[in-house]
Amino acid sequence: MDETMYNAILVALLAVSILQFLRRGGSRRRPPGPRTLPVIGSVHHVVNTLVHRSLRDLAAVHGPIMMLRIGPMPLVVVTSRELAREVLKVQDPNFANRPRLLVGGICGYGWADIIFAPTSDYWRQIRKLCIHEVLSPKRVLSFQHIREEEVRRQVEAIRAAGGAPVNVTRMVYDISSRTISRSSFGEVRPDMPVFQDAIKRVIGLSSGFNVPDLFPRLREVLGEVSGMKRKLREIHRTFDAILVDIIEKRRRERAALVAAGKEVVDENVVDVMLTLQESGDNSWGFPVQDNTIKAVVLDMFAGGTGTSGSSTEWAMSEIVRNPRVMRKLQEEIRSTFRGKETVTETDLRESDLKYLKLVMKEAIRLHPAAPVLVPRESIGAAELGGYEVPAGSRIVVNAWAISRDPRYWKDPEEFRPERFDEDGAPNFHGLHFEFTPFGAGRRMCPGYNYGLAGMQMALLQLMYHFDWRLPPGVDEVDMEEAMGLGVRRKNPLMLCATPYVPAAPAVSAG
Numbered sequence: 153m154d155e156t157m158y159n160a161i162l163v164a165l166l167a168v169s170i171l172q173f174l175r176r177g178g179s180r181r182r183p184p185g186p187r188t189l190p191v192i193g194s195v196h197h198v199v200n201t202l203v204h205r206s207l208r209d210l211a212a213v214h215g216p217i218m219m220l221r222i223g224p225m226p227l228v229v230v231t232s233r234e235l236a237r238e239v240l241k242v243q244d245p246n247f248a249n250r251p252r253l254l255v256g257g258i259c260g261y262g263w264a265d266i267i268f269a270p271t272s273d274y275w276r277q278i279r280k281l282c283i284h285e286v287l288s289p290k291r292v293l294s295f296q297h298i299r300e301e302e303v304r305r306q307v308e309a310i311r312a313a314g315g316a317p318v319n320v321t322r323m324v325y326d327i328s329s330r331t332i333s334r335s336s337f338g339e340v341r342p343d344m345p346v347f348q349d350a351i352k353r354v355i356g357l358s359s360g361f362n363v364p365d366l367f368p369r370l371r372e373v374l375g376e377v378s379g380m381k382r383k384l385r386e387i388h389r390t391f392d393a394i395l396v397d398i399i400e401k402r403r404r405e406r407a408a409l410v411a412a413g414k415e416v417v418d419e420n421v422v423d424v425m426l427t428l429q430e431s432g433d434n435s436w437g438f439p440v441q442d443n444t445i446k447a448v449v450l451d452m453f454a455g456g457t458g459t460s461g462s463s464t465e466w467a468m469s470e471i472v473r474n475p476r477v478m479r480k481l482q483e484e485i486r487s488t489f490r491g492k493e494t495v496t497e498t499d500l501r502e503s504d505l506k507y508l509k510l511v512m513k514e515a516i517r518l519h520p521a522a523p524v525l526v527p528r529e530s531i532g533a534a535e536l537g538g539y540e541v542p543a544g545s546r547i548v549v550n551a552w553a554i555s556r557d558p559r560y561w562k563d564p565e566e567f568r569p570e571r572f573d574e575d576g577a578p579n580f581h582g583l584h585f586e587f588t589p590f591g592a593g594r595r596m597c598p599g600y601n602y603g604l605a606g607m608q609m610a611l612l613q614l615m616y617h618f619d620w621r622l623p624p625g626v627d628e629v630d631m632e633e634a635m636g637l638g639v640r641r642k643n644p645l646m647l648c649a650t651p652y653v654p655a656a657p658a659v660s661a662g
């Protein structure tokens with residue numbers, strides 16, 4: 153089919169959907185929203201903008217629930233604690249679905265992963281399997297040495313820079329991706345940049361706003377004629393070949409251990425999944441196939457790398473921007489570990505670094521890595537905030553706007569970790585709907601322990617071992633955000649570090 157034909161079909165489809173919308177819309181009370189343009193609807197409000205910011209500005213005009221149209225697709229945006237609670241808790245069964253995006257079909261092994269899978273028994277079980285076997289607190293703990301080694305590696309690189317500016321952004325993303333890589337399959341392979349680039353492209357195509365994803369019934373045909381399927385197949389081929397190699401290599405290594413009469417110990421996520429596969433245990437309700445293993449590893453990377461990296465880079469940005477906080481944090485860490493040359497996670501667990509935890513919460517409040525969470529889809533029609541939300545609508549919760557809303561936060565733009573030390577302050581567990589950086593309800597992030605463990609270790613070491621300042625000639629921390637569904641820094645955070653020499657421990661008299 154040539155391009156003219158494709159465009160003609162597209163215009164006809166859009167015209168039909170608009171007519172259907174006009175016919176349906178009259179008698180029911182739909183959420184308010186900005187005026188839509190013919191054919192494209194409200195696309196101009198979300199494309200090429202910082203989506204969380206433009207949606208907040210629109211909510212200031214239209215209210216805490218509004219409806220936009222992305223082409224023919226209704227997009228409902230929620231911007232209040234009360235309505236977030238309604239979507240993520242009270243009506244969670246209806247709103248916890250994910251749209252069946254083309255990317256999930258092709259790159260998610262037929263929606264076999266967790267992030268892209270629509271609500272189903274399979275999704276419930278694979279999510280449960282990951283929570284019990286792969287992301288449990290015990291398993292996260294078993295990756296302690298990896299986090300320690302990866303952070304130490306960067307600490308040494310910073311020392312080696314001898315006070316010259318270092319790219320903190322690159323370092324913290326390196327820590328998170330190398331840690332995920334080693335805990336997923338035991339090594340950092342030379343082809344990791346290719347793999348990561350493919351994952352980044354997968355994330356880039358998962359907004360749900362690509363034309364084939366806006367016409368669920370015609371998704372396959374439009375995917376073919378628009379060329380999106382071809383692009384996705386090519387990305388899939390790239391990372392699938394690497395995953396096949398990873399699984400085969402590990403299988404051979406395990407077989408060699410068995411042949412040598414040695415015990416096979418589950419050292420990483422692929423090991424855990426291979427053990428389940430070999431046991432033939434079907435109690436999860438599905439056989440663990442190679443594609444299941446690949447889909448789980450894909451989720452580790454897609455869900456865990458960018459989010460952990462961006463949370464840490466923003467935390468460092470805020471700390472350096474707020475010298476009072478930096479001094480107080482360093483004082484807490486340095487007085488706790490006085491005289492120690494290296495601080496391990498065991499040391500960290502045995503101490504109670506309260507202020508470090510408050511700083512992490514405050515950084516994540518101001519800079520949630522997924523500012524509008526991961527888009528959901530309503531299963532049936534529902535009433536929300538006194539309006540009717542049609543079945544099959546896309547739903548986003550603007551968690552970023554809610555966590556800066558002066559109705560719930562005093563001086564919300566201020567970086568003040570102490571606010572989390574007050575009675576009744578929110579925690580990370582998805583129970584306070586003014587603070588949902590990991591989502592809440594059935595779809596809440598299952599990897600939050602994992603993400604926080606890495607962030608905590610990185611911040612602890614960077615603050616213990618170095619004093620930080622802006623490079624000569626720079627007098628302000630640039631806080632500009634990059635466009636995209638995740639909020640990252642637009643420009644890398646460049647800082648100079650002076651090594652801190654730990655004071656000798658106090659010698660007790662006698």
Ligand code: HEM
Nearest residue numbers: 267452455456459460521522526590591592595597599603
């Ligand atoms: C600071 C780090 C992280 C942040 C801020 C974060 C945030 C989120 C958010 C907002 C969601 C969507 C929740 C919703 O739809 O209500 C999510 C889902 C998810 N996250 Fe995370 N995440 C982080 C780290 C991780 C890590 C380290 C992993 C895995 C190793 C992970 C795996 C997942 C998965 C698999 C889902 C999909 C859950 C589902 O759809 O059932 N995340 N995350």
